[in-house]
Amino acid sequence: MATAGRSGVGTNQEDVRRHNLGTALGHVHRAGRISRAELTARMGLNRSTIAGLVAELESLGLADQAKPSGTRIGAGRPSVDVKARTGAYVLAVDLRVDGLTVARVGLGGVVRARATGPVPPDHDPYAIADSVVDLMRLVVRDVEPNAALVGVGLGVPGIIRGDDGLVRLAPNLGWHDVPFTKILSERLGPIAMPVLGNDADLGALAEHLRGAGVGVDDLVYLSGEVGVGAGVIVGGRKLEGAGGYAGEIGHMPFLPEGKLCHCGARGCWETEIGAPAIALAVGCPAEQVGALGEFLEGVHEATPDLRVVGRHLGRGLAGAVNLLNPRVIVLGGYLRSLFPLVREDVDAELQVHGLAAPREQVLVTLPGLGGDSVLHGAAELAFEPLLADPVGRLATACLDVDSALAG
Template structure:
């Protein structure tokens, strides 16, 4: 989550050039458009070097130059703008307990196509893989010929071992030590291995780069689905923990004699604020939890039971404020729909339980990316190899995803 890095790092001139090429692409990818003058200032390189790098990205189909969009400042010719082109794209997967979304995402974070579907009953990883591939086939049908598929990113509601995509635990999917990256990768064939990330971590990444947390160095993204997780950014960097498993805040002990959680413990926070607790409070049948968002849209006044969910949410947020001292807390998943109904209760609990000094600094808000935070985060994860080495990644990219997925 740190910036693309210093210009000019490398062991020889070719390494330096390729590093700088990726750095320029990273700046362009994360901004709607930039002038060449802005790129020059950000990277500390001379104008001719920047012009050469931009020209090379144009030749690779990754960027294009355009007339300046802003007002002219100072004397001389206005600097040309640079913006991303659709010569490369990734496939992003948001795997939830109650549904699947697959999107084709271009450089610049543009969602070009999407498809949604149910998760197979029983959550068998092989059956889920079949469903993911079906949705992928739908979103690549209208890809521009010659465009390069440069990666696949998957958000999973569980604890992921980063080095090999092993899902150590996803209690709401009933997964334990499931090699999902390997299972999906074997079916993707020439497209290559996917990269997996925890859904809340990916939501935090996306909101930090493109959403409600742009320019914020200390952020928490709360993913409220059937389970509850947190993606945490501290000083601009993801908080990972010793094994990369930090952020399982839904399993924070909350009520000593509380309900049984899917993880096997009693009284976890997510049993009081997750989808099942919200559904019970608004009378949504258990078999319709997957449509909880629609039910919440029809609720105009919070019942006493729903207000109690709000109080539990606020009290837990107060603990996060005291422990992590973030600038922004983003409420994602079903918490996005719940928040307006119980805002007063949430605010009251935070005011009572949060330390004043930390409370004064924090802003609790909704996602800037709406319901697409995890999708965008999965896309950013998949784009990382291209941004590190555009030339090298394009050399191995899949140029005909539709044919590859037909196998």
């Protein structure tokens, strides 16, 4: 019994150490650079323990210590800084209806390389998986020697089943129960098991950690591509729902006798504020709808039809404000270009339909990460196993991705 007890204590101590190591790495990753004194304050551990954790992160190739930056405050020797090192990286994928972006992202959220490409017009998942791998080959060509690939994350405009990455429904891709994780993993082989997330959820995660919602625990990220989805952060945690499908705000019933939606229902909100509705309002040709955001950049004044779209946007946002009471609503995708044109109409509808108390607390704004919110969110998703257990994840990481993809 005594031996078993000592073994249990040892296991618990090792678990605590590895947990603390991951927590320290998480702080370094999110900050990019942080002082050891700040790490000590955030983690509530003594200085010698923090020094040991930082030394281990250095030995794993995940962090470096550097001379302190910024202004020295107080007496005594200034604390050493800890900064993320590019010894580990992930591949992040933003799959949209009209195109693909793949990036190599290092610790600290730094994009080291990116490549873009089209998607097949029929959105065949097998052909899309082939295109993803082709773009991955481009972004790893100049990867540093001995750098470790620790994850692959993808943002998909659809409803994702969390336990196996099955795309239950992506109406604007025409996908129903597509096992895209399995399809892509067959092409990646031993490199890394890809992890899929809903694009709006990933946009919300990225804006919460690195963008317009840093320090904000209640946030809604509205993703506007062809359709509309929402990622929701409540009390600092992602709102998932019973099956992980929460946030399909674009399919909120809006006009009972409205237009037919891709999902099969009639009158969904996205039929009034989605890309086809906006394109029609501004005279964007059908063949340019995929580049609607760029087209809107050339529009300098809202047409009467576009103002109607703005009012529909504001009315729907009022519903989100009344239901969720967020501090920040971030408008992503083509909504970034639409909002400046129809801001007054959006604000007017919020005033009419938003309850005063939650309306007074909300800020409607544009992404702090520009057009890269989903891409950064996919990277954060891929980094999660490393941040949970740096030692364990590095032990299974791929060190020669270029050769593996070539094979």
